[in-house]
């Protein structure tokens with residue numbers, strides 16, 4: 338896909354990785370349609386895209402809410418005319434140990450709420466936005482591509498039962514959709530970032546962050562633009578579908 342004038346929807350597009358993706362794709366001439374819960378962050382990112390001379394718009398919505406997702410994708414098609422790409426980037430963490438115990442006594446457990454919040458946004462949100470984007474691509478006759486942001490944590494990461502499960506699920510959605518949607522000219526791809534220098538990672542418990550970064554062979558956390566670069570590769574390469582690109586400085590959990 339040549340990104341010039343292509344409408345690319347990015348969830349969680351207000352800040353962090355989503356903002357880096359919006360700017361990277363805008364520099365290639367794409368038109369970002371940004372979905373986020375935070376209107377101020379969204380407006381700032383849209384402003385930065387407009388400065389690059391492309392059309393960009395902000396949409397405030399919760400990706401885990403079915404009717405909001407439907408409404409927002411309707412608005413995007415009404416305002417831009419089509420959707421050529423979706424990056425399912427919105428994600429949250431609610432880290433906690435599955436079980437903590439001392440001297441044979443269980444002292445703490447991951448709550449059902451911590452489990453549900455992460456599954457709702459990071460897995461159900463991907464399902465809902467992916468389903469809506471594919472629907473619109475088919476209805477408007479535009480071949481397209483869906484990029485899902487997984488994580489190195491999909492392999493299983495201590496303190497992330499909820500997040501690891503969601504991010505492994507996201508890879509399963511990617512391979513399944515690649516098989517089902519190829520007949521409509523829709524490709525998929527996933528990226529599994531390692532530890533990238535965003536607020537999400539920098540807000541980790543300092544001891545946990547130090548331990549994690551010490552083990553990265555590249556000896557640094559990744560830059561958001563290094564993930565955006567992988568997003569552009571998946572969107573642009575017409576023979577790439579259904580697979581995961583790992584961008585993690587060679588870290589293995």
Ligand code: CAA
Nearest residue numbers: 430432433434488489490495496531532537538541542545
């Ligand atoms: N490796 C080895 N041991 C670990 C560990 C790890 N990664 N994580 C926790 N432990 C151990 C601790 O050392 C501790 O051991 P002791 O009881 O022997 O002292 C035990 O497990 C319990 O851990 P905490 O004392 O840290 O428990 P807590 O309840 O205070 O905190 C936690 C739990 C919030 C999950 C905290 O451990 C934590 O923040 N861990 C990091 C989780 C993580 O990696 N998150 C990634 C966020 S960034 C992201 O998700 C983006 C992405 O895609 C990669």
